[in-house]
Amino acid sequence: MNVVVLVKQIPDPANPYELVDGRLKRGVAQKVMDPGDEYGVEAALRLVDQFGGEVNVISMGPAAAMEAIRRALSMGAHKGVLVTDDALGGADALATARVLAAAIKRSEFDLVIAGVESTDGSTGVVPQMVAELLGVPQSTFAKEIEAKDSSLTIKRQTAAGYDMVECPLPAVITVTAGVNEPRYPTFKGIMQAKSKPVDTVSLGDLGLGGDDAKPTQSVDAVNPAPERGAGEKFEDDGTGAAKVADLLKQLKVI
């Protein structure tokens, strides 16, 4: 089973972020592979352990995004593709999906795994777009994965519990943070990652042009969420429960 994992290099979420003109400042010192992607890499490694095949890591980003690919390789992935092109600066979700789909199509694959959403952009739509562009089924929010030769069953996390979803392969799935406990790279893994093959390709190499990379959406402003107020206190003088119930009704919670 050949598994593609989509990964993204992001500013370390452990550090405070900074916005410049409504966009996340990316020139910060410490960048990491999106922690959400570690679950995808781990899921792919387990499937390949079980069925054989290779894990191919694909990322789109500036040249420094190579570090995210190396991180996945040091965990045990076999090879990687980095799509990097100046024309991609400011690419939105659709442009990103076009690029990733074109990069995935370059070799045969049985399954594409991505995180539910990136920790920095949080659009949560790229994997679904990739599935459409590849013309394969998508199955999202997997908290458990079970694969057979030509099909896949996932437990899809829902607010109430989970749905069992089965789909034929090839397919695109997204995995939640509950799907597994990602392994840490060993020193041996870090050393081996240095010599694993990674292709660096441009838009042109993928048969795409500048128009494919043009954003169709723009962000006008980004503002921090307002701080939560102190809330309203109800002293219980015998009518507290009724007051709370009235408020909940008013808010259409009950």
Added chain:
Amino acid sequence: MDFSFTPEQNEFRRTVRDFAEKVIAPRAEEMDETEEFPEDIVRQMGGLGLFGLPFPEEYGGAGADFTTLCIAIEELARVDSSMAITLEAGVGLGAMPIFLFGSEDQKQKWLVPLARGEHLAGFGLTEPGAGSDAGGTQTKARVENGAWIIDGSKSFITNVGTPMSLFVTITAVTGKNGNTQEISNIIVPVGTPGFTVGKKYKKMGWHASDTRELAFDGVRVPEENLLGAKGEGFKNFLTILDGGRVAIGALAVGLAQGCLDQSIAYAKERKQFGRPIGEFQAVAFKLADIATNTELARLAVYRGAWMADRGMPFKKEASMAKLFASEIAVTAAREAVQIHGGYGFINEFPVSRFYRDSKVLEIGEGTSEVQRMLIARELLGF
């Protein structure tokens, strides 16, 4: 002059730090309180390949070097000294003697399971009546019908009483060379009849590290369990100690760094008289001193490791690194507690544990006094 680590070493440092913060830190207070050896955490450290770092891949190791091991020890100690010493002793005292002095068969049998992190082992030198003066060794071993018969006892031995413990390598008197005792190293597997692993000591610090007394009463092990040449047991041990001192220095640097990181965070957050206490010079200067000493100790420790990796003699440098790093670590811990005030005295903040964990650094693997003696000897040539 190049002071930089390799990109792979930096990546590995981030990995170990991440592991220490996510896996060890949330459990450190509980481990300190229950004084229980956390087998699951140590097995995860094994899975990370930490116990095989300086050994070649053919013996189950990672093929890294001593410097990389020091990086791992430092990062663990930044969060928890008990796990750092478990690694340091596991590699430096458990596995290293087999790697340096063992035959090919012994390495396959005893080193491989340690390097893979499946088992732990210890080294038994200290006795109730013999510490720095190893000439006072009382434990005796004699050959009888192709087996060593061992009688005696050992004190303060690390990593021999855990569920993962496989063996201990001991120093024992095996004869006489004129007026001096002939000392040899012998491998004694855990579970050998007559070999009793005693109760855990109640210690001031390093609570989750396994430290026990060992007793040998007519213990029989095969003659082939002799490690290295007969009569070279003491010389072998001295060789191991040089590396061990640098590694303890790395542990001290990690502890000091942990004290600094905790204190900086606290000094920014804690407000008195309307401002963060870090804005008061009395606190700020303490932070500057801890940081400066930690950095100087780090330089000395990694220079020692660098020399060891290049096969250079580093006896004096190892003692200097251990002496300086352990003493500044104790000072860093004391000042960190002071910066935390009353909160530094209660166990909810890590610095109180750091303070208790720090003192033994001036004692284990050669006291500060012994280090000064060794350094002076190198200077004077006596």
